[in-house]
Amino acid sequence: MSVPVIQLEDFRKTYITGEVEVKAVRGVSLSIQPGEFVAIMGASGSGKSTMMNTLGCLDRPTSGKFLLDGVNVGELNRDELADLRNRKIGFVFQGFNLLARTSAVENVELPMLYSRPPIPAAEQRQRAMESLALVGLAKRYDHTPSQLSGGQQQRVAIARGLVNRPKLLLADEPTGNLDSRTSIEIMGIFQELNDKGITIVMVTHELDIARYCRRVVVMRDGLVRSDELVKDRFLASEELAKLDAEQKAVQLT
Amino acid sequence: MFAVLRIALRALRRNILRSFLTMLGIIVGIAAVIVGVSMGTGAKAEVDKQIAGMGQNLLVVMSGNMARGGVRGGFGAAPNISPADYEALRREIPGVVAVSPEVRANAQIAAGNQNSFVQVSGVSSDYASVRSWQFRSGANFTEGDVRNANKVCLIGTTTAKTLFGEGVDPVGQIVRIKNAPFTIMGWLAPKGVNSFGQDQDDIVIMPYTSAMKRLSGDTMFRSLSVQAEGPAIIADVQTNIYELLRQRHKIQPGRDDDFMVRNQQEMSDFFNANNRIMTILIGFFAGISLVVGGIGIMNIMLVSVTERTREIGIRLAVGARGRDVLKQFLTEAVLLSIAGGGMGIATGFWLAPLLTKYFQFPTLISNDSVIMAFTVSAVIGIVFGFFPALKAARLDPIDALRFE
Ligand SMILES: Nc1ncnc2c1ncn2[C@@H]1O[C@H](COP(=O)(O)OP(=O)(O)OP(=O)(O)O)[C@@H](O)[C@H]1O
Ligand SMILES: [Mg+2]
Numbered sequence: 001m002s003v004p005v006i007q008l009e010d011f012r013k014t015y016i017t018g019e020v021e022v023k024a025v026r027g028v029s030l031s032i033q034p035g036e037f038v039a040i041m042g043a044s045g046s047g048k049s050t051m052m053n054t055l056g057c058l059d060r061p062t063s064g065k066f067l068l069d070g071v072n073v074g075e076l077n078r079d080e081l082a083d084l085r086n087r088k089i090g091f092v093f094q095g096f097n098l099l100a101r102t103s104a105v106e107n108v109e110l111p112m113l114y115s116r117p118p119i120p121a122a123e124q125r126q127r128a129m130e131s132l133a134l135v136g137l138a139k140r141y142d143h144t145p146s147q148l149s150g151g152q153q154q155r156v157a158i159a160r161g162l163v164n165r166p167k168l169l170l171a172d173e174p175t176g177n178l179d180s181r182t183s184i185e186i187m188g189i190f191q192e193l194n195d196k197g198i199t200i201v202m203v204t205h206e207l208d209i210a211r212y213c214r215r216v217v218v219m220r221d222g223l224v225r226s227d228e229l230v231k232d233r234f235l236a237s238e239e240l241a242k243l244d245a246e247q248k249a250v251q252l253t
Numbered sequence: 254m255f256a257v258l259r260i261a262l263r264a265l266r267r268n269i270l271r272s273f274l275t276m277l278g279i280i281v282g283i284a285a286v287i288v289g290v291s292m293g294t295g296a297k298a299e300v301d302k303q304i305a306g307m308g309q310n311l312l313v314v315m316s317g318n319m320a321r322g323g324v325r326g327g328f329g330a331a332p333n334i335s336p337a338d339y340e341a342l343r344r345e346i347p348g349v350v351a352v353s354p355e356v357r358a359n360a361q362i363a364a365g366n367q368n369s370f371v372q373v374s375g376v377s378s379d380y381a382s383v384r385s386w387q388f389r390s391g392a393n394f395t396e397g398d399v400r401n402a403n404k405v406c407l408i409g410t411t412t413a414k415t416l417f418g419e420g421v422d423p424v425g426q427i428v429r430i431k432n433a434p435f436t437i438m439g440w441l442a443p444k445g446v447n448s449f450g451q452d453q454d455d456i457v458i459m460p461y462t463s464a465m466k467r468l469s470g471d472t473m474f475r476s477l478s479v480q481a482e483g484p485a486i487i488a489d490v491q492t493n494i495y496e497l498l499r500q501r502h503k504i505q506p507g508r509d510d511d512f513m514v515r516n517q518q519e520m521s522d523f524f525n526a527n528n529r530i531m532t533i534l535i536g537f538f539a540g541i542s543l544v545v546g547g548i549g550i551m552n553i554m555l556v557s558v559t560e561r562t563r564e565i566g567i568r569l570a571v572g573a574r575g576r577d578v579l580k581q582f583l584t585e586a587v588l589l590s591i592a593g594g595g596m597g598i599a600t601g602f603w604l605a606p607l608l609t610k611y612f613q614f615p616t617l618i619s620n621d622s623v624i625m626a627f628t629v630s631a632v633i634g635i636v637f638g639f640f641p642a643l644k645a646a647r648l649d650p651i652d653a654l655r656f657e
Binding site for chain 2: 059078079082083086087093097099101113114121160164
């Protein structure tokens with residue numbers, strides 16, 4: 001077997017706010033191989049986001065080990081973490097987290113501003129446009145987030161996550177506040193990316209969204225409750241076709 | 254670097270009014286620096302120009318000593334340089350090309366039905382060359398005129414205008430000074446108003462012998478103007494004059510002189526001493542204004558960091574290092590202060606000539622002061638922008654992203 005993209009060994013995260021200790025994650029061991037497409041599910045407060053933040057190198061474990069691509073992240077300093085985030089990880093946030101009053105293409109360019117060695121401006125623009133094209137938003141490149149729908153903003157966020165050609169795409173509830181059709185379209189993009197070999201880990205609350213993934217990890221109270229492969233996997237293209245047909249039927253009657 | 258600048262510019266443009274108000278303190282401070290320094294420089298340039306205009310390689314020997322009798326001792330002392338001192342100086346000091354004594358008297362002067370009061374200087378025939386007087390027409394009086402105490406004189410532009418009218422050549426005319434008729438031999442080219450507001454062209458110059466005999470009755474000179482051969486020997490000539498006069502005035506070793514010998518540098522330093530105090534005062538107030546401006550920048554940058562916590566979180570999340578964020582906010586602060594500095598400099602360039610125009614205050618904006626003002630404003634941006642920028646750079650990415 002090759003080196004896992006993600007390897008958690010007895011990962012724990014404890015938040016201390018004043019007197020209270022919150023054990024958000026209480027010992028998770030998990031291994032994700034290159035090319036996997038994993039959904040993390042669980043009730044609110046079960047520690048999903050906490051885990052995602054650690055996987056995204058935004059945070060370090062309180063105890064236990066997290067190896068990203070074989071590198072022990074717990075031992076890295078702030079700058080090294082920033083470099084890892086920049087080179088290896090694309091992060092799609094639940095609330096999109098785009099820069100306001102900044103055009104789509106400039107939002108997508110953002111990670112490249114901090115690339116080392118620096119990327120020439122022309123190449124930044126070209127790569128950002130390619131990335132937007134990949135999520136089907138090339139025509140809207142000069143729109144600011146306030147001029148885009150939620151689904152379109154999510155696409156921009158995905159394009160930004162992809163622009164530095166990461167090994168790993170992390171998405172925290174990428175379909176959280178999207179209608180079902182747009183959700184399926186987003187999952188379609190993820191499936192395409194996964195088919196190209198990108199490892200994807202995403203958090204979702206919705207069972208039918210999880211069925212577009214290949215593997216589902218369920219958490220409860222900071223622990224993994226189940227970890228199974230998906231049977232009867234949905235394919236976004238088929239589901240969309242079905243949806244089209246249904247909508248047509250509704251309009252016909 | 255270019256990208257950093259662009260981001261900073263955009264952030265500032267977004268809040269253009271706020272950016273401008275933030276810069277106001279810096280604008281005022283820098284404008285004050287520019288105008289204040291230009292007043293000091295202008296006044297100094299004016300003084301230097303006049304002292305240079307007094308003549309070349311000039312030494313002035315004055316009766317009295319300021320160290321002994323205060324300012325009054327310097328300028329108001331009774332004349333105590335004798336004609337014998339003058340002759341000795343002429344004879345015995347090497348490297349002196351010209352010497353002229355000076356006596357002064359105020360006298361009524363009349364021509365036809367016009368009359369006026371004028372300051373009369375009694376001098377030798379060297380005086381015109383020592384003090385760089387040019388002639389509009391006519392010529393200087395001669396040594397013979399001095400020897401014979403002839404009733405001849407030179408007349409300044411203003412006096413000539415009062416007596417004969419604008420532009421009328423007075424050479425050859427007779428004027429009555431204290432009722433004695435004097436023939437005008439030369440019409441002096443104008444020197445203008447000096448830094449005390451005195452019109453240097455309201456003057457009559459005549460042989461000192463004539464002045465002493467017919468006007469003042471003085472037997473002593475109030476001063477001597479000495480022209481040295483060249484700049485290199487001025488110091489030697491000055492020392493030799495000191496020694497000669499101390500000996501002639503029988504001043505014991507260790508006692509103060511009863512005269513002063515000043516070169517042009519010393520005269521200029523003396524008159525510029527007040528300017529320096531003024532410049533320091535203005536600089537002090539400008540400095541306070543700059544500190545206030547700097548604090549304004551710091552304040553706004555702190556607000557800006559808080560407002561943009563989420564943006565900082567996003568940047569950190571996609572791989573910005575702490576120092577990238579630091580650089581971004583520091584660039585904004587420096588851009589603010591430099592823009593403020595630039596506007597302050599522009600304001601200074603606009604104000605200084607107005608000051609000259611409406612208050613006749615000489616001003617001169619030197620390149621040095623512009624460079625200094627610019628540097629100071631950049632430094633203010635760095636100093637006062639650093640703390641907010643550091644605060645931004647130290648944010649934890651997750652906390653920043655969660656910030657509402
Ligand atoms: N920065 C923090 N400080 C203190 N407690 C925190 C912090 N972040 C998360 N927690 C706590 O850790 C626990 C797990 O939170 P987490 O955000 O991981 O849950 P989640 O599974 O993502 O929930 P949701 O589905 O609502 O997003 C919660 O009890 C939460 O209150
Ligand atoms: Mg969450």
